[in-house]
Amino acid sequence: MAAAAALVTATAAGTSAAVVRLQRVAKTYRSGALEVPALRGISLEIPSHRFSVVVGASGSGKTTLLNIIGCIDAPSSGAIEVCGADIAALSDDAVSDFRARNIGFIFQTFSLVPVLSAYENVEYPLLLVGMPQAERRRRTLAMLEAVGLAGQARQRPNELSGGQRQRVAIARALVKEPQVVLADEPTANLDSATGASIIELMRRVQVQSRTTFIFATHDPQLMSHADETFVIRDGQLVEHHAGAAR
Amino acid sequence: MKLLLKIAFRNMLRNLRRSLMTGSAVAAGALALLLFGGFAAYIFAGLETNNVQRIGHLTVFRADYFLLGAGNPAAYGIDRHQEVMQLIERDPVVGPMINVITPTQSLVGIAGNFSGGVEASKTFLGTGLIPSNRERMRQWDEFRASAGYVPDKRMSDEDPSRGVIGVGLARVLGLCAPLGLHGCPALPAARPSGRSAPAARQELTDLAARDLAPDTQASDRTPQIDLLAATAGGAPNVVQLSVGGAEPQGVKELDDNFIAMPLGLAQQLVYGRGEHKATGIVLQLHRSEDLPAARARLTGLFRQHHLDLEVRDFGELSPFYGQVVKMFSSIFLFIALVMGVIVLFAVINTMTMNVMERTNEVGTIRALGVRRVGIRAQFTVEGVLIGAIGATVGAALALAIAALVNQAGLTWVPPGNATAVPLRLDVAGRALLVVSAWLGLAIVTTLAALLPANRAARLPVVDALRHV
Numbered sequence: 001m002a003a004a005a006a007l008v009t010a011t012a013a014g015t016s017a018a019v020v021r022l023q024r025v026a027k028t029y030r031s032g033a034l035e036v037p038a039l040r041g042i043s044l045e046i047p048s049h050r051f052s053v054v055v056g057a058s059g060s061g062k063t064t065l066l067n068i069i070g071c072i073d074a075p076s077s078g079a080i081e082v083c084g085a086d087i088a089a090l091s092d093d094a095v096s097d098f099r100a101r102n103i104g105f106i107f108q109t110f111s112l113v114p115v116l117s118a119y120e121n122v123e124y125p126l127l128l129v130g131m132p133q134a135e136r137r138r139r140t141l142a143m144l145e146a147v148g149l150a151g152q153a154r155q156r157p158n159e160l161s162g163g164q165r166q167r168v169a170i171a172r173a174l175v176k177e178p179q180v181v182l183a184d185e186p187t188a189n190l191d192s193a194t195g196a197s198i199i200e201l202m203r204r205v206q207v208q209s210r211t212t213f214i215f216a217t218h219d220p221q222l223m224s225h226a227d228e229t230f231v232i233r234d235g236q237l238v239e240h241h242a243g244a245a246r
Numbered sequence: 247m248k249l250l251l252k253i254a255f256r257n258m259l260r261n262l263r264r265s266l267m268t269g270s271a272v273a274a275g276a277l278a279l280l281l282f283g284g285f286a287a288y289i290f291a292g293l294e295t296n297n298v299q300r301i302g303h304l305t306v307f308r309a310d311y312f313l314l315g316a317g318n319p320a321a322y323g324i325d326r327h328q329e330v331m332q333l334i335e336r337d338p339v340v341g342p343m344i345n346v347i348t349p350t351q352s353l354v355g356i357a358g359n360f361s362g363g364v365e366a367s368k369t370f371l372g373t374g375l376i377p378s379n380r381e382r383m384r385q386w387d388e389f390r391a392s393a394g395y396v397p398d399k400r401m402s403d404e405d406p407s408r409g410v411i412g413v414g415l416a417r418v419l420g421l422c423a424p425l426g427l428h429g430c431p432a433l434p435a436a437r438p439s440g441r442s443a444p445a446a447r448q449e450l451t452d453l454a455a456r457d458l459a460p461d462t463q464a465s466d467r468t469p470q471i472d473l474l475a476a477t478a479g480g481a482p483n484v485v486q487l488s489v490g491g492a493e494p495q496g497v498k499e500l501d502d503n504f505i506a507m508p509l510g511l512a513q514q515l516v517y518g519r520g521e522h523k524a525t526g527i528v529l530q531l532h533r534s535e536d537l538p539a540a541r542a543r544l545t546g547l548f549r550q551h552h553l554d555l556e557v558r559d560f561g562e563l564s565p566f567y568g569q570v571v572k573m574f575s576s577i578f579l580f581i582a583l584v585m586g587v588i589v590l591f592a593v594i595n596t597m598t599m600n601v602m603e604r605t606n607e608v609g610t611i612r613a614l615g616v617r618r619v620g621i622r623a624q625f626t627v628e629g630v631l632i633g634a635i636g637a638t639v640g641a642a643l644a645l646a647i648a649a650l651v652n653q654a655g656l657t658w659v660p661p662g663n664a665t666a667v668p669l670r671l672d673v674a675g676r677a678l679l680v681v682s683a684w685l686g687l688a689i690v691t692t693l694a695a696l697l698p699a700n701r702a703a704r705l706p707v708v709d710a711l712r713h714v
Binding site: 067070072073092093096097098099100101103105107109111112113114115116120124125127128129172 | 249252253256257260606607609610611612613614615616617618619706707708711
């Protein structure tokens, strides 16, 4: 990485079209009179069908960046386009519908609905897009099979291990076949062996489904799998490594 | 919706103790409302039955009698009242609604007992009626709230001079012993207090002796009293009444003055040899719900025939009924408000805790694509579910308790009554009450759940996800 934190405008390498475009995106949090800048005018393009990683120290702004890309937070200024849609132009309900169709989330703390079984958690996003029951069932079972949890379909999250919960979360994120899957520190709460298997699983699924994965992480294991690496420091994009698509 | 209900139900079970506490508050609310409502409904039905048995649903008077006629009923007699009754009975609208139609004559005067060494007199309020019609009216029991019909043979159409008086009047007239009344003291020995009172009594006795036919003065086992009143023309008139019995009237003022006598006797006293009129025509309907229609039809009928008559219902003639209904309705409203507030705060508290505990979950499902309205619906459904289950349990408990009370054979003396009646809680027969209480509580729980549900729906997604 460059020692000097020269500002970088990252553009996708290769022939893949950009699934995410940010132009001078800034985000400032306000706490009373205090203003805390989290992002300072980031511009980047993230190519589709890639395993992209946003890295940076704690507080560098990578989670804020992921939240904005995931349309669960709005930038203070700048423009954002995800899957070809100008997010700023959409109403709150339209953004919710957009997320339901196009974006999958994998959270650090798994964030499964505790009163639903593994099967029901995976099925949940399909209910939101109004998929018919037979198709829902087929996809849910296939996804649970893909993450190796076909035998735990009826178990509730509190009956599963951390690794199993994260597998359910991955299945939930992928079952609707979104264009983008966002994962914020997905291995942070897992031991290294389980983390490695989860990374392996995500990588395999990404290759099979050709879904765009975007991670925020400082897990070296995860970084080593990256096709694209975006380095964030103090709310600015300071480095971008582009690799070949697999 | 299926998913909403599934999640709501499971979350309710997840926080079982909290849900039970909240549901219990709702159930207690439903129980209190329904038991009191059932009791009040029974009171209303009992009072209405009592009134309708006594004075019917509607009474036709000459115009202004209701406001001005109490001082001189004889002056407000309805001319050709039999023709008016026929007009009413033959009306195709009102006729089929009528169970009993009967004339009555109200009168005031002085009652005296000067037999067997007693010399006592007292002003009285009298009602002349047709005994057989009175008996038919006493059998009316649309709401099954009557203590049960027991035939009263103390008056009959066959005996035109036999009547019934209030227990208080019997006591004052020294008739306790002759009538075999228990707990009724005999009059103290008469003390001379000047010459005018005995002279007046002698005049009354003499007047009675002169006016009464010899055969009516024949000695009889039933005690006799003399009734003095002014005729419609202003002349004094006297009749003799055989006292067939005494009955308590519930209200002391009435008990001390009450006399019921055959209509013919009352008319003879008030009208003498003139036209025998009636001060009122009483209508008892088959069903109380016909009252407004019957009243409106009668008013129209009298206007159409240019009759100077007016119609009053039992609520107007017996203001006590309306007062009791208003009092119990106010208490019911007060209880409903208290229960509503308790349920409101219980549900708000529970749902607020649920929202706080599940803020991260709210953020997650919002990130998955659930709209704000979906979050609002989720928590509202949970609140409503707790409310609905609580209200259903409360209603079931109320029905069970009411059934137990109704089977227990408890009795009580309602206000204005002289005798005890069965104590009942009329919950099962009041579908509207049960549904209203259930719906009312469901609405309160919905409103209570909406507040925290709105708060959850308004949470920014990232803030909710950060919540620990």
